[in-house]
Amino acid sequence: MAGSASSFPVRARVDAPAAATSDPLFVRVLLISIVFVVFTIFFVLPLVVVLKEAFSKGLPAFLMVFQDSATAHAVQLTLLTAAIVVPLNTIFGLAAAWAVTRFHFPGRPFLISLIDLPLWVSPVVGGLIYVLVFGAQGWFGPWLLENNIRVIFAVPGIVLATTFVTFPFVARGLIPLMQAQGSKEEEAALSLGANGWQIFWRITLPKIKWGLFYGIILCNARAMGEFGAVSVVSGHIRGKTNTMPLHIEILYQEYQFSAAFAVAFVLCVLAIVTLVIKTYAEWRAEQQLAEAARSH
Amino acid sequence: MSIEVRAITKKFSRYPALDSVSLKVETGELVALLGPSGSGKTTLLRIIAGLEFPDDANSRVLFDGTDVTQLSAYRRHAGFVFQHYALFGHMNVFDNVAFGLRVKKRGHRPAAADIDRRVRELLEAVQLAGYEKRLPSQLSGGQRQRVAFARALAVEPQVLLLDEPFGALDAKVRKELRRWLREFQDRIKLTTIFVTHDQDEAFEVADRVVLIDKGILQQVGSPAEVRAHPANRFVAEFLDLPLPTPAS
Amino acid sequence: MKRHTLPGFGITLGYTLVYLTLIVLIPLAALFLKTQSGGWHHFWETITSPQVVASYKVSFGISFLAAAVNGVLGVLAAWVLVRYRFPGRRLLDAMVDLPFALPTAVAGIALTTLFAPNEWIGQFFAYTQPLGAWASPQSPTGAWLATQDWARPYLGPTGIRIAYTQIGIFIALTFIGLPFVVRTVQPVIQDLSLDVEEAAACLGASRWQTFTRVVLPGLLPAIFTGVTLAYGRAVGEYGSVVFISGNLPFQTQITPMLIISKLEDYDYTGAAGLGFVMLLASFAILLVSNFLQAWNNRRNGVA
Numbered sequence: 001m002a003g004s005a006s007s008f009p010v011r012a013r014v015d016a017p018a019a020a021t022s023d024p025l026f027v028r029v030l031l032i033s034i035v036f037v038v039f040t041i042f043f044v045l046p047l048v049v050v051l052k053e054a055f056s057k058g059l060p061a062f063l064m065v066f067q068d069s070a071t072a073h074a075v076q077l078t079l080l081t082a083a084i085v086v087p088l089n090t091i092f093g094l095a096a097a098w099a100v101t102r103f104h105f106p107g108r109p110f111l112i113s114l115i116d117l118p119l120w121v122s123p124v125v126g127g128l129i130y131v132l133v134f135g136a137q138g139w140f141g142p143w144l145l146e147n148n149i150r151v152i153f154a155v156p157g158i159v160l161a162t163t164f165v166t167f168p169f170v171a172r173g174l175i176p177l178m179q180a181q182g183s184k185e186e187e188a189a190l191s192l193g194a195n196g197w198q199i200f201w202r203i204t205l206p207k208i209k210w211g212l213f214y215g216i217i218l219c220n221a222r223a224m225g226e227f228g229a230v231s232v233v234s235g236h237i238r239g240k241t242n243t244m245p246l247h248i249e250i251l252y253q254e255y256q257f258s259a260a261f262a263v264a265f266v267l268c269v270l271a272i273v274t275l276v277i278k279t280y281a282e283w284r285a286e287q288q289l290a291e292a293a294r295s296h
Numbered sequence: 297m298s299i300e301v302r303a304i305t306k307k308f309s310r311y312p313a314l315d316s317v318s319l320k321v322e323t324g325e326l327v328a329l330l331g332p333s334g335s336g337k338t339t340l341l342r343i344i345a346g347l348e349f350p351d352d353a354n355s356r357v358l359f360d361g362t363d364v365t366q367l368s369a370y371r372r373h374a375g376f377v378f379q380h381y382a383l384f385g386h387m388n389v390f391d392n393v394a395f396g397l398r399v400k401k402r403g404h405r406p407a408a409a410d411i412d413r414r415v416r417e418l419l420e421a422v423q424l425a426g427y428e429k430r431l432p433s434q435l436s437g438g439q440r441q442r443v444a445f446a447r448a449l450a451v452e453p454q455v456l457l458l459d460e461p462f463g464a465l466d467a468k469v470r471k472e473l474r475r476w477l478r479e480f481q482d483r484i485k486l487t488t489i490f491v492t493h494d495q496d497e498a499f500e501v502a503d504r505v506v507l508i509d510k511g512i513l514q515q516v517g518s519p520a521e522v523r524a525h526p527a528n529r530f531v532a533e534f535l536d537l538p539l540p541t542p543a544s
Numbered sequence: 545m546k547r548h549t550l551p552g553f554g555i556t557l558g559y560t561l562v563y564l565t566l567i568v569l570i571p572l573a574a575l576f577l578k579t580q581s582g583g584w585h586h587f588w589e590t591i592t593s594p595q596v597v598a599s600y601k602v603s604f605g606i607s608f609l610a611a612a613v614n615g616v617l618g619v620l621a622a623w624v625l626v627r628y629r630f631p632g633r634r635l636l637d638a639m640v641d642l643p644f645a646l647p648t649a650v651a652g653i654a655l656t657t658l659f660a661p662n663e664w665i666g667q668f669f670a671y672t673q674p675l676g677a678w679a680s681p682q683s684p685t686g687a688w689l690a691t692q693d694w695a696r697p698y699l700g701p702t703g704i705r706i707a708y709t710q711i712g713i714f715i716a717l718t719f720i721g722l723p724f725v726v727r728t729v730q731p732v733i734q735d736l737s738l739d740v741e742e743a744a745a746c747l748g749a750s751r752w753q754t755f756t757r758v759v760l761p762g763l764l765p766a767i768f769t770g771v772t773l774a775y776g777r778a779v780g781e782y783g784s785v786v787f788i789s790g791n792l793p794f795q796t797q798i799t800p801m802l803i804i805s806k807l808e809d810y811d812y813t814g815a816a817g818l819g820f821v822m823l824l825a826s827f828a829i830l831l832v833s834n835f836l837q838a839w840n841n842r843r844n845g846v847a
Contacts, residue, residue, distance in 0.1 A: 049658055
């Protein structure tokens with residue numbers, strides 16, 4: 001059987017008949033062509049469009065976009081939001097993964113489903129629920145107004161909505177990995193007298209670092225790029241509550257296309273860097289998973 | 297149907313898997329290909345089935361004297377039984393066995409009632425009557441292997457090729473199935489080649505034993521001949537026999 | 545596993561529960577209560593008004609089409625990426641995740657620019673181009689189309705319109721859903737044992753028969769799971785659709801957009817009502833997905 005894999009699909013003799021597990025040449029050519037066309041339209045051209053439109057007025061014009069105070073503020077707000085949300089969700093992801101994979105308790109499957117919830121719910125609904133809690137007509141609205149605290153149409157609302165949309169990513173990166181690795185090594189460390197903190201830092205963290213990294217990267221990408229949920233809670237106040245994606249929308253609607261695409265270009269670079277790191281981290285996480293499988 | 301291979305050569309990336317192997321198996325014969333893992337025995341079997349193809353332009357596979365070297369597996373109609381059964385997991389036992397009949401071209405395809413009768417006969421023959429509706433996952437290893445036999449036999453192949461057919465089974469089931477195979481073969485006299493690394497199996501079941509190592513045929517002969525006169529050092533060591541003396 | 549042998553059960557579970565309560569459960573409770581606040585009758589009127597029902601048709605209908613197309617394209621892409629070797633394969637493989645990583649607003653403006661009339665791809669659908677000529681008013685098919693009410697939104701002054709029509713929404717939803725199907729089906733194709741295909745060939749099945757009768761049925765649970773995931777994502781999608789849709793009531797207005805416009809009119813109860821419907825739909829899709837996943841796991845347990 002080992003031989004069949006190495007000889008597949010290209011064989012030395014061109015006139016040899018088709019192997020039972022390979023498709024006829026014309027089918028292969030056809031399918032590969034379809035995939036190339038679809039991927040070009042969906043994945044390559046959008047990036048090319050952004051690149052071309054962003055620099056359509058030259059590099060100086062591109063750089064000028066970021067000197068505009070509203071744009072600069074949008075960049076700052078996006079970075080600030082990610083800086084708050086990503087660590088919060090990382091700690092949550094670690095705690096949730098530890099609780100869910102190291103212990104069995106009633107309601108555990110329900111908890112796992114709950115962690116997945118934001119992946120299923122429309123981001124617009126994700127924003128809406130905070131408006132209903134903190135907005136002028138919401139539960140705490142009158143009280144917040146009296147005390148002059150702003151949540152909706154302000155930074156706290158943006159942080160909350162982003163937190164909601166991005167909290168599953170770290171937990172989801174870790175749960176399958178930690179489930180597969182099991183807790184034998186942790187139990188061994190425990191029997192040797194290590195405390196919980198030592199076990200986590202010295203045993204667990206090194207085993208899960210690539211899965212963790214992978215989750216953080218995805219969480220960060222979504223946090224910086226979230227649009228729907230943030231759009232609902234932000235109020236689109238220029239220079240105050242606009243994140244980069246929201247700023248793109250405003251510039252685009254004002255027909256400042258090259259400026260909109262300039263900001264979009266920065267987010268594209270972020271997406272590509274994320275994909276590169278993700279591909280690498282995923283590969284390393286798979287190795288850790290394979291090691292776990294082998295040691296069992 | 298007789299099977300003949302001539303000068304089969306096959307290379308995998310660097311090392312040769314088979315080096316100019318020639319062999320003739322007569323109609324109705326039961327032959328065992330015996331050798332250590334990586335010897336090329338499975339590759340030879342797969343080349344006969346049309347699942348692999350030789351690299352060398354002079355290599356030939358002949359069924360009853362007809363050159364089938366250029367025919368792909370689905371035109372050769374060799375019954376093939378895989379080590380890990382390769383049953384279709386989403387089909388029940390009946391549908392697995394009926395598969396080969398149902399994919400026949402219209403005109404050659406038997407009527408549904410005939411398929412039904414044939415499948416039931418075969419399941420009877422492999423002692424699995426009443427298991428029609430079971431999924432492969434609900435069967436034991438030995439039962440799965442018997443389904444694989446029935447499936448291969450359903451299309452009435454002229455030759456049966458078995459790749460380590462009992463390799464994944466426990467010792468007791470192996471013994472039973474081995475005896476069953478020999479009796480079955482005596483009854484229907486179907487040309488059969490089976491691959492094994494287990495010398496007891498080869499010697500108990502086969503009419504002739506073919507020893508292969510490093511892609512080269514080492515010895516061909518009846519169990520008694522091979523035991524009495526191991527051709528070389530490899531054969532003797534592999535079979536735990538005293539080394540042949542040059543004089544004999 | 546022994547119970548509570550490792551430390552940290554109380555603190556990690558406690559933290560998880562507090563976090564989820566604050567971030568998810570309390571706000572969801574607010575949604576349920578707000579839905580009730582206008583009374584059952586008002587709620588029912590809100591979620592069944594003609595404009596809202598039209599938006600359901602757009603959201604759920606086009607998402608369904610997009611998910612179905614993803615089912616075909618996704619399986620095809622997964623098959624090509626796993627089974628064929630060709631230059632650029634690894635790059636294509638890495639690209640599949642782009643819709644996960646690219647902010648939806650960026651995807652939205654990029655796709656809109658691609659498919660707007662006279663732009664990159666949109667220009668090929670002008671009446672003077674081969675792809676658009678069949679719909680030109682001068683051609684017989686085009687003259688017939690011009691008499692059809694359903695075709696009117698798609699016939700622009702100079703060519704077939706893609707952006708700002710339902711076709712545009714369909715393209716955006718296909719874009720964001722594709723990775724779900726590819727990434728669900730890919731590992732299953734990877735794990736297929738070649739034995740089974742060889743067995744089918746030895747039994748006389750052609751390659752096509754082997755694929756349709758042996759390979760495809762084995763992939764079906766994974767395909768359905770992937771399609772459900774893509775559907776769930778598409779139904780709630782906002783960012784990539786808002787730019788390309790044109791947001792025309794009864795035509796290209798998706799439900800999430802209607803929620804936002806209700807909020808902009810300070811109709812919180814109405815927005816909550818629609819949000820509740822979307823949430824119920826999400827739960828239903830999640831249930832179906834869990835059921836399919838269980839089916840998938842059972843199938844994969846088969847030797």
